[in-house]
Amino acid sequence: MQGIVALLDLDYFYAQCEMLRNPSLKGKPVAIVIKTVRENSGVIATSNYEARKLKIRSGMPILLAKKLSNEETIFIEADKPYYKEISEKVFEIVSMFCEKIEQVSIDEAYLDLANEKGFDGAEEKAKKIKEFLKGELGLTCSIGISVNKFLSKMASDENKPNGLTIIKQNEIDSFISNKKSSELPGLGPKASKLLHEKGVETISDLKTLSEMELVQLFGSAKGKQYYNFSRGIDERELKENREKKQISRMITLKKDTLNSEEILPSIKFLSEIVFKEIKKMQKSFKTTSLIIITNKFETLTKSHTSQTIVSTLDELNSITENLLKEFLSEAITPVRRIGVRVSSFEENYGYQKKLFDFK
DNA sequence: TATCCTTGATAAT
């Protein structure tokens, strides 16, 4: 008896949320943008299918998207808190149908759909979930069902939007072998280019590379994963409460600069946000990093790990200030964007949990 | 030798 895993993916999520509160957007191309303080600067976060027809895609600079747009196209600034609210409602409903859920992002989750009636039972459940999300919230999603995480993810991508795709054991090979290797989850443009140079186009091409070759090309974790994925294998378990290992916030500066006076206010602003966030999570942290993106778009980081947890905002401020000094003493290229990240989390003791627990 | 830390690379949206 093997498991049955589903991947639920909310369709063009941010755009769909906006269409929900403003139905007059229906049928029009909609692009959700993340703007910066600078004129005309920013990128597309999500676009609906009408906008995708115009080749407006996520990650694309706003200016380019505007060139591709037509008179009908609507650009809306991202409203994360609103999307988060809807996301919470979604997964509340999903949890009425499925006990074991691993949420991977604001709009995606793996569901354990193992049951007595096999794939038929899972399909039935998925249909119910889709029905309820549509009925209760007016949202559509795409669901993929298969024997492991990776295949369910591939399946969910197969029929979008509003899809339901099932890959049973005996269909695995025919489903994946003709797919492009770049369609594998976690295999992005860089890896794709490398594979292309090796003459690898499809997943069956990928199968001709040995595990050793792949590890040499991509490192042990990625290499082994690609090796297994190309054979339909994925041993990753479904993890119910996946805990964040870091949180970071970034912003674009008003102008490129190497002047500490011009950078510090932004850092303080970010530190405060991050500090609030981490408190809300009831976590403590030891490592603080400053992330710098230059006007040449290189990313540089400076980190500092404290001996004990950082417990006040003042402490955090002084650490980031020092990191900035350190960076500016060696910097040559002006800074465009700046970010603050905290990591090396520890539980906030005193609240919950004892240090030792007997099994 | 094993683990931690820093930093850069990569991916997804």
Next chain:
DNA sequence: CCAGGCATTATCAAGGATA
């Protein structure tokens, strides 16, 4: 696919530091 010029968040891996 590639190039060009563009935001944010997160994870992973390599190699150095440290004990």
